[in-house]
Amino acid sequence: xxxxxxxxxxxxxxxxxxxxxxxxxxxxxxxxxxxxxxxxxxxxxxxxxxxxxxxxxxxxxxxxxxxxxxxxxxxxxxxxxxxxxxxxxxxxxxxxxxxxxxxxxxxxxxxxxxxxxxxxxxxxxxxxxxxxxxxxxxxxxxxxxxxxxxxxxxxxxxxxxxxxxxxxxxxxxxxxxxxxxxxxxxxxxxxxxxxxxxxxxxxxxxxxxxxxxxxxxxxxxxxxxxxxxxxxxxxxxxxxxxxxxxxxxxxxxxxxxxxxxxxxxxxxxxxxxxxxxxxxxxxxxxxxxxxxxxxxxxxxxxxxxxxxxxxxxxxxxxxxxxxxxxxxxxxxx
Amino acid sequence: xxxxxxxxxxxxxxxxxxxxxxxxxxxxxxxxxxxxxxxxxxxxxxxxxxxxxxxxxxxxxxxxxxxxxxxxxxxxxxxxxxxxxxxxxxxxxxxxxxxxxxxxxxxxxxxxxx
Numbered sequence: 507x508x509x510x511x512x513x514x515x516x517x518x519x520x521x522x523x524x525x526x527x528x529x530x531x532x533x534x535x536x537x538x539x540x541x542x543x544x545x546x547x548x549x550x551x552x553x554x555x556x557x558x559x560x561x562x563x564x565x566x567x568x569x570x571x572x573x574x575x576x577x578x579x580x581x582x583x584x585x586x587x588x589x590x591x592x593x594x595x596x597x598x599x600x601x602x603x604x605x606x607x608x609x610x611x612x613x614x615x616x617x618x619x620x621x622x623x624x625x626x627x628x629x630x631x632x633x634x635x636x637x638x639x640x641x642x643x644x645x646x647x648x649x650x651x652x653x654x655x656x657x658x659x660x661x662x663x664x665x666x667x668x669x670x671x672x673x674x675x676x677x678x679x680x681x682x683x684x685x686x687x688x689x690x691x692x693x694x695x696x697x698x699x700x701x702x703x704x705x706x707x708x709x710x711x712x713x714x715x716x717x718x719x720x721x722x723x724x725x726x727x728x729x730x731x732x733x734x735x736x737x738x739x740x741x742x743x744x745x746x747x748x749x750x751x752x753x754x755x756x757x758x759x760x761x762x763x764x765x766x767x768x769x770x771x772x773x774x775x776x777x778x779x780x781x782x783x784x785x786x787x788x789x790x791x792x793x794x795x796x797x798x799x800x801x802x803x804x805x806x807x808x809x810x811x812x813x814x815x816x817x818x819x820x821x822x823x824x825x826x827x828x829x830x831x832x833x834x835x836x837x838x839x
Numbered sequence: 840x841x842x843x844x845x846x847x848x849x850x851x852x853x854x855x856x857x858x859x860x861x862x863x864x865x866x867x868x869x870x871x872x873x874x875x876x877x878x879x880x881x882x883x884x885x886x887x888x889x890x891x892x893x894x895x896x897x898x899x900x901x902x903x904x905x906x907x908x909x910x911x912x913x914x915x916x917x918x919x920x921x922x923x924x925x926x927x928x929x930x931x932x933x934x935x936x937x938x939x940x941x942x943x944x945x946x947x948x949x950x951x952x953x
Binding site (some may be wrong): 525529533540569570573 | 877878879894895898899914920922923
């Protein structure tokens with residue numbers, strides 16, 4: 507088979523079947539014309555190497571066939587900024603979620619000296635999966651397999667207000683920290699991880715035991731933590747949803763106030779138990795119990811006061827959350 | 840010392856030059872196809888007036904313009920070889936007229952600026 511035929515066969519194999527014959531016939535004419543032009547210049551027929559040079563100069567079969575295809579990016583230029591924003595968000599979330607069990611292991615002393623390796627291994631694997639998933643979804647949107655409808659419609663008034671304390675960046679950072687802390691709490695509360703302080707207390711022969719009130723409040727406290735997660739997510743993903751977040755915070759604040767009242771009326775919240783040699787120091791145990799009772803009572807009172815302040819602040823946000831500077835200006839005009 | 844990967848002035852100029860040429864080449868191709876031509880002869884005609892165009896770009900462009908209904912084509916034998924001849928379709932004539940007017944207006948504006 508002639509070099510030209512081999513070259514065209516390689517291109518043809520990569521072309522859409524419907525247009526293959528047509529395109530190849532045209533390319534054959536073009537390449538033969540180029541060779542004839544070269545032969546006219548040299549005044550003699552081209553040798554094998556010279557014919558090969560003409561074909562090589564025309565381009566690799568994959569590149570040549572690609573020029574005749576429909577030009578389409580996996581993620582087009584219009585979708586790309588949204589895709590990158592989503593990927594960055596997913597990477598931050600992946601880093602936080604991957605770090606949580608490792609941080610817990612470090613705090614509780616269960617870390618085996620390979621925390622960084624565990625983090626990198628977990629992060630890289632999950633991050634690759636996240637990027638892959640985001641790319642598949644992006645490609646599906648690009649091709650119209652997933653219709654966004656009016657999802658990307660936006661209003662200038664919906665953008666976060668820059669005059670808010672801390673600004674957008676600080677607010678997102680605080681929200682991610684808040685989210686990580688709440689997730690850590692939920693993991694501990696549901697028994698997924700051990701209490702960070704249990705090991706150090708146990709070493710002294712003293713054990714802190716929860717009083718029955720905590721079992722009674724297990725589900726309400728879990729529900730409050732989940733409300734906090736929802737609020738942090740709103741703050742991270744849609745900081746412009748001021749009213750939604752204020753509503754969630756008010757629910758959390760009312761729940762916190764009710765919780766503080768219940769804990770206050772319950773009295774003792776933890777019980778100190780001693781074992782072994784520590785059991786003989788009953789005076790020390792009683793003194794520790796007293797200190798703990800007083801500390802928890804003060805903490806409950808402070809928590810209640812914080813809840814009241816938060817309720818006032820979030821109530822104010824809920825009332826004026828929908829107002830924009832433009833709207834306020836138009837009212838005063 | 841790490842290699843310098845910053846684009847040079849020549850790189851920037853070449854990129855901008857290609858961007859500038861991309862749209863004008865379509866106009867030139869349409870204008871040249873008021874007369875029927877096959878691909879290779881079209882490239883030669885463009886080269887004669889100073890517009891060099893890579894064949895790798897020209898042939899897909901002709902097919903795209905034909906797909907958009909601006910060109911018509913037919914296979915005919917010439918010089919003992921079958922060749923595909925292109926020419927402007929009625930829609931192509933109308934689009935060329937509008938693009939030409941746009942080009943002249945832009946040219947007049949730019950003449951006052953540069």
